[in-house]
Amino acid sequence: MKGVWLEDLTWPEAKEWFDRGAVVVLPIGAASKEHGHHLPLCTDYLLARAMAERLAAVLPVVVAPILPFGYYPAFRHYPGSQHLSPETFSALLKDLLGGFIDQGVRNLAVLNTGVSTEPLVNVQLRELYETTGVRIAGAHISNLGRAADVLFEQKLGGHGDEHETAMIMAIDPARLRAEKAVPDYGNMIEAPKTVFYLPAVFSGEAGAGIDFSQTGVRGDPTLATREKGEEALDAITADLVDGLRALFPDAVSISS
Template identity: 65%
Template sequence: MKGRWLEDLTWSEAAEWRDRDALVLVPIGAAAKEHGHALPLCTDYLLARGLTDGVLEQLPILAAPVMSFGYYPAFRHYPGSQHIRPETFSMLIDDVLSGFLAQGFRNLAILNTGVSTTPVVQVAVREFYERTGTRVALANILALGHDAEHLMTQKLGGHGDEHETSLILALDESRVRKDKLVCDYGNQLDAPKTVFYWPTTFNGDPESGVDYSATGIRGDATLATKEKGEASLKASVSDVVDGLRALFPDAVGKPGDAS
């Protein structure tokens, strides 16, 4: 492994990485967010750890502890799901980035495994740049792994679905309650297709329109396989590695460098 988790180092070892201008990658992944009956609440956390482990295998960077609380409004009513307000989440991001900058770390990036978190993180890094002059690179989960998309055959997805379940099967198969995998599209297949953003949540009431989900997922998790997850994970890690090499060649190596 070329990189290290910051939490495994002493402060003096962390200083040595800082002094050679190492990049710090901040993963974001909910430690407690509902993902239906088959996947654990820590699904996003497992994904953030798994993706980051893959990046650390290839690049000499530091990984910050996973930011495990975030803005997850669609799931706040499910028992066990944790959610913080967008302004709180934005301040958390700013405080973490500001702390690294004050300690002398100049190369910063974020790996975000959430969807509802994306606009908040984008605003946070934009405002951080305005205030400090430091650009923070941001990779969002929906932009990753497109080279493996052709493997997914569900009609639509989005949460606890074929894709996400496949990823967890690849990362930690023992965490998946395979006897509880279901196909649950709710009412999304009948939803009109328009150019408008249409806020939705997850609701167990069949009369709740596009919000309806009987199990707390959207998609067909029964189609998930470990092999699909391994391919998607590999493609996603490759996207992150290529992006970091392109944006931070002096810190992590240039595009085309051997892994």
Template identity: 30%
Template sequence: MKKAKELIYMTRDEVKKAIEDFPVAILPLGATEQHGHHLPLGVDIFLAEGISRKLSERTGAMMLPSLPFGYSWVWRDIPGTVSLQQHHVESVIKDVAHSVSRYGIKLLVLINGHDANNASMKYATRELMDELSLPVIYLFYPNLQLRMQEYCETPSWHGMIHACEFETSMMLALKPELVDMKKAVREYPEQPKLYGKSGISLGEISKSGVYGDATKATKEKGEKMLNVFIDEMEEMMLEAYKEKICLSHI
């Protein structure tokens, strides 16, 4: 397998050659926030980076430095959290797109590891449609609920993933040295009636910071899900690139 093309380790000449070979850039999007007592605050960064790196290895796309902060308002009072406003995340995505479009990138792929970044990706992509000829696609664990049904033993907490069997399994596959399974717990907090309809936040309703059952996580589950996600993301990336190239010749 080829080595990932990570921008921060490349010279300007290497970047120029990489763009000539395959003009696609990947931007990993993460967050810095609590993930229970058994996982580090950088989970969303590590997962987005790990997937992006493997996609770069497979395709030759250039991997940009990851965005380490996202919209993490719900954990704002827990030590270590760094939260950007939602519209700031959107603005950073747009600025990155405008930057890479100037020197030959033909497709920007956003690989997200943090659920709350999805709104920023969506609206940034829509606005960029009217500003640039550079297409942008945004990916967050394709068919997530289906894959969890296939590979996880335990259900999600109302469709959400956070420090649970899913994320812990993914971390065991990508960064096992940062996972302390002795501290993994199971917690499905009761959902307040006004949750999602008021200012009640996740940080107020979970004692452990876990939403699900982290004790059932395994490296094997993580590796299986990781491979499926990467296959699906690679297919979508190449389809988007193919469409861009075809449209440019019309």
């Protein structure tokens, strides 16, 4: 592995990496958020860890400890789902990233596995650039690995679906309750397609309209295969590697 996990270093070793100008990557992945009846609450955390490990296998980056909490309002009512207010999540990001900047890190990137977290991450990166002059790069899972989209067959995806299930099959199949996976599109297929953004929640209440989801899933996890998951992870890794090489060419060429 060319990169390292920050948590495995001593502080003098961390300083050596920082002083060499290594890119520090902060992954965001919920450690406890509902993903239906078949995927564990730690699905996002597993995805964040796998993506970061694959990235560090190729590039000499320093991977910070995964941020296991975030702004996940659509799932807050499910038992076990942990959710931060937008103010708390933004403040946490500001403190963590600002701490690295205070320690002399100038090459920083965020790897975000959430969707509702996207706008808050982008705003905080913009604000930190305004106040510190450090331009932090942000990668969101919604934009990653799109080259593998042709493999997926579900009518509609979004959460605990064919895509996420396939990646967990590739990462840690023992965590999967495959016999509990069922198609669940809720009422989203009938929802009007417009240019407007509409906030949404997931709800098991039959009268919830387009928010309805019987299982907390949106998509068809029964179509997932390990092979699709491997292809998706490979596509995500390629996007991340290409992106960091383009943005930080000198930093990612340093010797570990």
